[in-house]
Amino acid sequence: MQEAIDLTQDECRRLLDSGVGGRVALSSPNGPHIVPVNYSVVDDAIIFRTSPYSVLGTYGRDSMLAFEVDQFDHERQHGWSVVARGRGEVVVDVDQLAHIRSTWEPRPWAASGARGLHLRLRWTELTGRRIGVGWDLQASLAVRRTV
Amino acid sequence: MQEAIDLTQDECRRLLDSGVGGRVALSSPNGPHIVPVNYSVVDDAIIFRTSPYSVLGTYGRDSMLAFEVDQFDHERQHGWSVVARGRGEVVVDVDQLAHIRSTWEPRPWAASGARGLHLRLRWTELTGRRIGVGWDLQASLAVRRTV
Numbered sequence: 001m002q003e004a005i006d007l008t009q010d011e012c013r014r015l016l017d018s019g020v021g022g023r024v025a026l027s028s029p030n031g032p033h034i035v036p037v038n039y040s041v042v043d044d045a046i047i048f049r050t051s052p053y054s055v056l057g058t059y060g061r062d063s064m065l066a067f068e069v070d071q072f073d074h075e076r077q078h079g080w081s082v083v084a085r086g087r088g089e090v091v092v093d094v095d096q097l098a099h100i101r102s103t104w105e106p107r108p109w110a111a112s113g114a115r116g117l118h119l120r121l122r123w124t125e126l127t128g129r130r131i132g133v134g135w136d137l138q139a140s141l142a143v144r145r146t147v
Numbered sequence: 148m149q150e151a152i153d154l155t156q157d158e159c160r161r162l163l164d165s166g167v168g169g170r171v172a173l174s175s176p177n178g179p180h181i182v183p184v185n186y187s188v189v190d191d192a193i194i195f196r197t198s199p200y201s202v203l204g205t206y207g208r209d210s211m212l213a214f215e216v217d218q219f220d221h222e223r224q225h226g227w228s229v230v231a232r233g234r235g236e237v238v239v240d241v242d243q244l245a246h247i248r249s250t251w252e253p254r255p256w257a258a259s260g261a262r263g264l265h266l267r268l269r270w271t272e273l274t275g276r277r278i279g280v281g282w283d284l285q286a287s288l289a290v291r292r293t294v
Contacts, residue, residue: 020221021219021221023170023181023215023217025170025172025173025179025180025181025213026172026179027174027178027179030211031174031210031211031212031213031232032172032173032174032179032211032212032213032232033172033213033230033232034170034172034181034213034214034215034230036215036217036219036228063178064177064178064179065178065179066172066178066179066180066181067181068170068181068183070170070183072168072183074167074168081183083180083181085178085179085180
């Protein structure tokens with residue numbers, strides 16, 4: 001068994017910044033949902049796109065969200081996960097949308113549906129844990145983004 | 148952009164069966180949470196272990212849960228995700244616990260806390276999507292389990 005170790009805020013932020021894909025959890029009248037998304041971190045918020053008619057577009061706005069990124073190496077039994085929690089809000093301001101696009105616009109791979117809605121999660125809680133020691137957190141990333 | 152294609156029930160079940168790690172989403176009084184877990188599929192339910200005092204142990208019992216597994220290759224822009232939704236319940240029956248242990252007992256890597264609680268998710272909804280075509284779903288798994 002490996003010890004789980006809390007990550008520092010700096011480590012959480014670095015891992016969050018360097019990822020490209022994660023999952024959003026949201027509550028709906030018929031229970032929680034998880035939706036995998038592409039994302040980007042713009043300033044101090046997580047941005048992802050969805051369709052206004054999706055579960056995420058319907059119940060993810062103006063309500064609490066939890067967003068997770070992780071990387072686990074099951075053979076070596078080590079890995080990490082970072083969770084950001086906060087309110088989801090629709091970005092409507094034209095200047096803010098332009099700023100998001102200029103920094104990095106999340107481009108979902110999936111073409112189906114119009115993902116015209118930009119959701120922003122300004123986290124109020126950022127926590128993370130690693131399992132196993134003696135390895136490089138960043139090097140374990142499948143894809144690294146240089147911001 | 149890639150097309151997102153719904154997976155069949157058979158494909159979802161095969162991918163779910165062959166995974167070892169996923170994430171559970173649950174609703175709590177202060178919003179949704181996501182918790183990464185090791186899991187196993189025993190009969191027609193997902194089993195994972197947690198501590199009775201954790202967020203998952205506290206709010207994950209007798210309430211709706213969403214469980215997700217995925218595998219994405221960000222460079223090649225293809226991947227899949229499977230989501231199972233249903234009620235979480237604590238397994239207390241001694242015979243059922245013995246059956247779970249004999250089939251495959253989920254062994255969390257992390258040692259911290261006593262993960263004495265077995266939670267069972269008998270899904271009522273199993274859905275999945277793939278992005279990109281011309282590749283083998285199973286071969287993309289980091290770790291494959293032969294049940």
